[in-house]
Amino acid sequence: MNKKLLSAPFLFWSALFIIIPLCMVFYYGFTDKDGAFTLSNIMAIATPEHSKAFFExxxxxxxxTVICFFLAYPLAMILANLKGKRSSLIALIFILPMWMNFLLRTLAWQTLLEKTGVINSILGFLGLPALNIINTPGAIVLGMVYNFLPFMVLPIYNVLCKIDVNVLNAARDLGANEAQAFLKVTLPLSVPGIISGITMVFVPALTTFVISTILGGSKILLIGNVIEQEFTQTGNWHLGSGLSIVLMMFIIFNMVISAITDKEGDTNAL
Amino acid sequence: MKKLVALLLCGVLAAASLTGCGSSESGENGEVYVYNWGEYIDPETLTMFEEETGIKVVYDEFDTNEAMYPKVAAGSSAYDVICPSDYMIEKMIDNDLLQELNFDNMPNAKANIGAQYYEQSKAFDPENKYSVPYCWGTVGILYNTNMVKEPVNSWSILWDEKYADNILMQSSVRDAFMVALKLKGYSMNSVDASELTDAKDALIAQKPLVQAYVIDQVRDKMIGGEAAIGVIYSGEAIYTQRENPDLEYVIPKEGTNVWIDSWVIPKNAPNRENAEKFIDFMCRGDIALMNFEYITYSTPNTAAQALIEDEDIRNSKIAFPDLSQYSGLETFSYLGEEGDELYNSLWKEVMSE
Known part of the structure; x- marks a missing residue:
């Protein structure tokens, strides 16, 4: 009884802010303006503009996600190998930017990358050629990597910390060199962290519309921008909801796949 | 059925939010819920209104007409006073969302707003029954005289390859299409499919030259010298010139959008009387002057115009242009649902290009 009471606020919260809004999205996604059932909002993903935005x-x-992974893994290993106070200090420094608002950090990148921005002023002062990256896909990727990198580092760092040193020592005792120990022991054991890191980077990157607007100058249309505009500009909530459902399905599908491969990975590691 | 479900769900949300926060304290003479554009008023005037009338102002902001509309249409949040633009007011009248104003309760609105602005308002409010003009202006080209050495007088400069990657376009559908339609010599209220396709092709051809599609950021980017040419609202132009004297504003010879943003009272306004008091207060000469000096958007308030001390501003061709000199001036009108859909789908083609 007591336990039920304690979980009541959480249940109330999730009903209010997860279940009901989801129901509304599904309701809008599967109906047209007159409230009749339709699949056209879902099928709309197939139009050239939408599918292009989706694949982009x-x-x-x-x-x-790939860049984040290759940056995050060595970083997580360094963090995990540091002992005591220094490790928590470096972890703190790493998480510190996340205390600032996401939007502000992205706007800061705009100021840095602009033609007359901070970076180009410095390059110009040093007589180096200017960096023309703002309003290109490259700037969007940079924004995504910068903003979502911590979500990749932290789960990997967590699994790496939990790996028993004795397992590695045993591998070395049995004649494995460093590379072998890493490939046969550390890497397989860190797969769960990698998977959750990939999910935590890929999902927000796939659905973002802020980064492409601010750093892409609205010149590159991503599926997140299409959905955002259907709600704020066009006022077609049915189409916006339909496309959101497609995106949700795609993400769930990917998570299921990774969960399955994750399990196989686990058995292989054993 | 659709309405019922939406209503039920909204009801649940509303009930929850009510129990959640409880009511905030109200003014001695009640409240007025105002929904206005962002950075579109001198906050000091709101404080003065509260002090003088004892009515508490609850103030919300929006970025675009399109973002404002669904909130008001859904009726989920009831506002007393809103400040939409011309074509959006027409859409709201069409959809029976606005109530008629009683000008007898608003002597300042009757006396101070110039007759020509009421005349212009007839384009979207044919009998002047629903709206009181608050700000007006034009849309034109802002250019940096350090980067553009030739005379600028036509929209065609936005297609000039010399300025590749130095052009800022507006990212809202109607504004972007206005530029292309005017360039091609069509009406900016066109719903003709071939004219619009023509405009769309022009916008697609322009896209490689465009540095970014922006709304408010055009202001900061032009001040910072980030781009040479930008499409901008006249009110912003005055502000940018104050910050960067190299900037110059022109109304292109092909014509442009002359817009009006006006106060309206929605049908479901809970405090109608306070709303009229608010509108009337905003039409007072001294208050309109404060707002003009703060936001630099042209005021239709003749009493305020007379009070402007700075002669340069009072005679400014940007703030108060002599519109009779220009041809091809138009005001946006509501295009109906089909028209809106056509514009939106064409714009999506441009954006995904």
């Missing part, structure tokens, strides 16, 4: 988003977010 998949492309950029995949690229960001």
């Amino acid at each position: 988003a998949v492309k950029l977010s995949l690229l960001s």
Whole structure:
């Protein structure tokens, strides 16, 4: 009884802010203006503009995820190998920017990257050629990597910390060199962290519309921008909801796949 | 059925939010719920209104007409006073969302707002029954005289390859299409499919030259010298010139949008009387002057115009242009649902290009 009471606020919260809004999205997604059932909002993903925006988003977010992974893994290893106070200090420094608002950090990048921005002023002062990256897909990827990198580092760092040193020592005792120990022991054991890191980077990168607006100058249309505009500009909530459902399905599908491969990975590691 | 479900769900949300926060304290003479554009008023005037009338102002802001409309249309949040633009007012009248104003309760609105602005308002409010003009202006080209050495007088400069990656376009549908339609010599209220396709092709051709599609950021980017040419609202132009004297504003020879933002009272306004008091207060000469000096958007208030001390501003061709000199001036009108859909789908094609 007591336990039920304690979970009541959480249940109330999730009903209010997760279940009901989701129901509304599904309701709007599967109806047209007159409230009749339709699949056209879902099928709309197939139109050239929408599918192009969708694949553009998949492309950029995949690229960001890969870059994040290769930056995050060594960083997480360094963090995990540091002992005591220094490790928590460095972890703190790393998380510090996240205390600032996401929008502000992205706007800061705009100021840095602009033609007359901070970076180009410095390059110009040093007599170096200017960096023309703002309003290109490259700037969007940079924004995604910068903003979502901590979401990749932290889960990997957590699993790496939990790996028993004795497992590694045993591997070395049995004649494995460093590379072998890493590939056969550390890497497989860190797969759960990698998977959750990938999900935590890929999903927000796929759905972002703020980064592409601010750093892409609205010149590159991502699926997140299409959905945002259907709600704020066009006022077609049905189409916006329909496209959101497609995106949700795509993400769930990917998570299921990764969960399955994750399990296989676990058995292999054992 | 659709309405019922939406209503039920909204009801649940509303009930929850009510129990959640409880009511905030109200003024001695009640409240007035105001929904206005962002950075579109001198906050000091709100304090003065509260002190003079004892009515508490609850103030919300929006970025675009399109973002404002669904909130008001859904009726989920009831406002007393809103400040939409011309074509959006027409849409709201069409959809029976506005109530008629009683000008007898608003002597300042009757006396101070110039007759020509009421005349212009007839484009969207044919009998002047629903709206009181608050700000007006034009849309034109802002350019940096350090980067653009030739005379600028036509929209065609936005298609000039010399300025590739130095052009800022507006990112809202109607404004972007206005530029292309005017360039091609069409009406900016066109719903003709071939004219619009023509305009769309022009916008697609322009896209490689455009540095970014922006709304409010055009102001800061032009001040900072980030781009050479930008499409901007006249009210912003005065502000940018104060910050960067190299900037110059022109109304292109092909014509442009002459817009009006006006106060309206929605049908479901809970405090109608306070709303009229608020509108009337905003039409007072000294208050309109404060707002003009703060936001630099042209005021239709003749009493305020007379009070402007700075002669340069009073005679400014940007703030108060002599519109009879220009041809091809138009005001946006509501295009109906089909028209809106056509514009939106064409704009999506441009954006995804």
